[in-house]
Amino acid sequence: MKKISLVCSLFALLAFVGCKNEKKDAENLDTMNDTIQVEAPAETEVTKSVSVTMEPKSKSTAQGEVYFSETNGVVTLEAKFSGLTPGTHAIHLHEKADCSAEDATSSGGHWNPTHSKHGKWGDAEGYHKGDIGNFEVGEDGNGKITMLTDQWCIGCGDEDKDIIGKAVIVHEGQDDFKTQPTGDAGGRVSCGGIIK
Numbered sequence: 001m002k003k004i005s006l007v008c009s010l011f012a013l014l015a016f017v018g019c020k021n022e023k024k025d026a027e028n029l030d031t032m033n034d035t036i037q038v039e040a041p042a043e044t045e046v047t048k049s050v051s052v053t054m055e056p057k058s059k060s061t062a063q064g065e066v067y068f069s070e071t072n073g074v075v076t077l078e079a080k081f082s083g084l085t086p087g088t089h090a091i092h093l094h095e096k097a098d099c100s101a102e103d104a105t106s107s108g109g110h111w112n113p114t115h116s117k118h119g120k121w122g123d124a125e126g127y128h129k130g131d132i133g134n135f136e137v138g139e140d141g142n143g144k145i146t147m148l149t150d151q152w153c154i155g156c157g158d159e160d161k162d163i164i165g166k167a168v169i170v171h172e173g174q175d176d177f178k179t180q181p182t183g184d185a186g187g188r189v190s191c192g193g194i195i196k
Contacts, residue, residue: 047069047070047071048069048155049067049068049069049070049154050068050155050163050164050194050196051065051066052065052066052068052192052193052194053065053192054066054168054170054190054191054192055099055190055191055192056083056189057099057101057102057103057104057187057188057189057191058102058103058104058172058187058188058189059102060083060084060172060189060190061083061141062081062084062170062189062190063082063083063190064079064080064081064082064190066078066079066168067079068152068154068163069154070153070154073153074149075148075149075150075152075153075154075163076146076147076148077132077145077146077147077148078144078145079091079144079145079146079168080142080143080144081142081143081170081190082141082142083141084137084141084142084143084189084190085141085172086137086139087136087137087174088135088136088173088174089134089136089137089143089172089173089174089185089189090132090133090134090173090174090175090183090185090186091132091134091135091145091169091170091171092110092111092128092130092131092168092169092171092175092183092185093132093163093166093167093168093169093194094107094108094109094110094111094130094166094167094169095107095108095109095111095112095130095166095167096165096167096193097164097165097167097193097194097195098167098193099167099191099192099193103187103188104167104169104188104190104191105188107167107169107188107193108167109181109182110131110181111128111129111130111163111166112128112129112130113129113160114128114160116128117180118131118177118179118182118183119131119178121133121147121149123177129151129160129161130166131175131177132147133145133175134175154196155196163194164194164195164196165194166193166194167191167192167193167194168191168194169188170188170189170190170191171185171186171187172185172186172188172189
């Protein structure tokens with residue numbers, strides 16, 4: 001009887017020690033898991049950019065640089081020009097990055113992938129995706145314009161948003177935002193293709 005009691009006590013002791021060790025091992029494993037957890041790196045948006053050199057057209061002396069950059073789905077346009085006549089000039093994006101014609105007509109019409117009527121950017125009645133607007137040129141022939149939009153992209157492949165393959169055109173006059181389909185802005189005095 002004593003032997004049976006002793007054996008039972010021994011089994012109880014082993015079971016108790018085994019459970020205690022399992023609990024300790026589980027705690028150690030939890031601690032190990034805590035120490036080897038690694039946070040995934042935060043995703044950062046890469047800025048895309050493209051610059052355009054503007055060349056004189058229609059016997060003008062207008063030239064300049066246009067810089068497009070895209071970050072977090074917003075495209076910024078920054079443009080500086082020289083050699084323009086003082087006053088107000090229209091600037092648009094046209095259908096093709098082709099400035100080969102002397103008068104830049106090789107660039108086609110305004111970029112209008114949504115088949116809207118011509119108008120001022122943001123007009124509820126409609127506007128082309130290429131209808132940037134007007135900018136002022138001083139007596140020194142210099143002018144600049146800046147614009148931000150989420151309606152363009154750089155090289156995303158979306159035909160309704162992608163500006164790659166289009167042309168930047170500066171006109172000799174101002175856009176009246178009414179005359180269809182061009183805004184009666186006059187000849188094309190500077191052209192640059194947006195090519196990646």
